[in-house]
Amino acid sequence: MKMVSWNVNGLRAVHKKDFLKWFGSEKADVVCLQEIKISEEMAREDEALAHPLSYASSWHCAEKAGYSGLVIYSKKEPDDLRPGLGVLDIDREGRWLEADFGRVTVINSYFPNSQRDHARLPYKLAFCKSAQLRLEALRAQGREVYLCGDFNIAHTEIDLKNPKTNLKNAGFLPEERAWMDQFLNQAGWVDAFRSFEKGPGHYTWWSYRPGVREKNIGWRLDYFVTNPEMKDRLKATVHRPEVMGSDHCPVVLTLKS
Numbered sequence: 001m002k003m004v005s006w007n008v009n010g011l012r013a014v015h016k017k018d019f020l021k022w023f024g025s026e027k028a029d030v031v032c033l034q035e036i037k038i039s040e041e042m043a044r045e046d047e048a049l050a051h052p053l054s055y056a057s058s059w060h061c062a063e064k065a066g067y068s069g070l071v072i073y074s075k076k077e078p079d080d081l082r083p084g085l086g087v088l089d090i091d092r093e094g095r096w097l098e099a100d101f102g103r104v105t106v107i108n109s110y111f112p113n114s115q116r117d118h119a120r121l122p123y124k125l126a127f128c129k130s131a132q133l134r135l136e137a138l139r140a141q142g143r144e145v146y147l148c149g150d151f152n153i154a155h156t157e158i159d160l161k162n163p164k165t166n167l168k169n170a171g172f173l174p175e176e177r178a179w180m181d182q183f184l185n186q187a188g189w190v191d192a193f194r195s196f197e198k199g200p201g202h203y204t205w206w207s208y209r210p211g212v213r214e215k216n217i218g219w220r221l222d223y224f225v226t227n228p229e230m231k232d233r234l235k236a237t238v239h240r241p242e243v244m245g246s247d248h249c250p251v252v253l254t255l256k257s
Contacts, residue, residue, distance in 0.1 A: 001255045003030045003106060005148035005222060007205075007248035011036040011049060011071070017245035023052050023073075026252070030101070031055070031073040032108035034150045037066050060084065060108075062094035069094040070108045070149075076101065085130045095127065096134075105138055109149035114170035121175060124152070128179045132187065139227045147189075147225045150205075150248065155180040155191070158200035159220040171219060184225075192224040192237040192253055204239055205248045216241075224253040232256075 004026055008014040011033065023031065040059040043049040050057055055073040060083035062068040072078070078099035084091030097108045109131065112124040138145050153176045157163040166172045183189050193202070203218025224237055233255045240250040
């Protein structure tokens with residue numbers, strides 16, 4: 001099974017930048033996109049957006065127009081679909097979408113940004129808490145869980161180019177990193193990419209400022225995470241920094257048979 005996660009920073013925008021060519025070349029079973037910035041109703045007016053290469057589509061969009069939102073494209077229709085975390089303030093922003101495929105639960109997520117003045121840090125930490133409670137519930141049910149998406153958190157100093165100058169910036173705040181420490185190191189959830197690659201210099205987001213991406217001055221904000229019971233199923237996790245069209249790049253997870 002092959003899964004892809006990508007914050008596209010606008011579904012219609014990325015479709016103008018060879019999205020379908022990339023989509024076809026990846027040949028993934030499941031493709032999770034974040035920050036689609038479009039309603040399901042508008043997307044379904046265009047077959048290329050609604051069903052690229054005849055894939056099924058599942059949606060959880062924000063109430064606010066042109067903001068946030070998720071879609072899961074899949075070769076097969078999900079057996080079950082659950083949008084949201086059951087928290088109104090979170091769910092109206094289109095940040096959590098679960099799809100079951102047999103024993104596997106794929107979760108597409110878009111974690112809040114704490115903002116430059118840290119005004120949304122409490123909201124973000126509340127989201128993290130609700131997300132972890134839901135993940136532990138799925139784990140207790142014996143589900144094979146794969147959480148992917150834009151976490152808007154660089155976990156450790158090797159997950160961004162310039163850690164010392166970003167200690168007080170959203171995405172690298174002590175509170176955000178402390179939650180990641182607890183989630184991965186204490187609760188035991190597995191950062192799939194770090195199961196294969198321990199070194200620095202691997203990023204998934206770059207500023208649009210000229211030359212930044214070319215110099216690889218980036219942050220690793222996009223993840224695949226699984227419950228520890230499934231760690232042995234991981235075959236490979238790679239970034240696709242060569243794929244353009246967004247300020248983020250795709251992350252690809254491949255599982256063993």
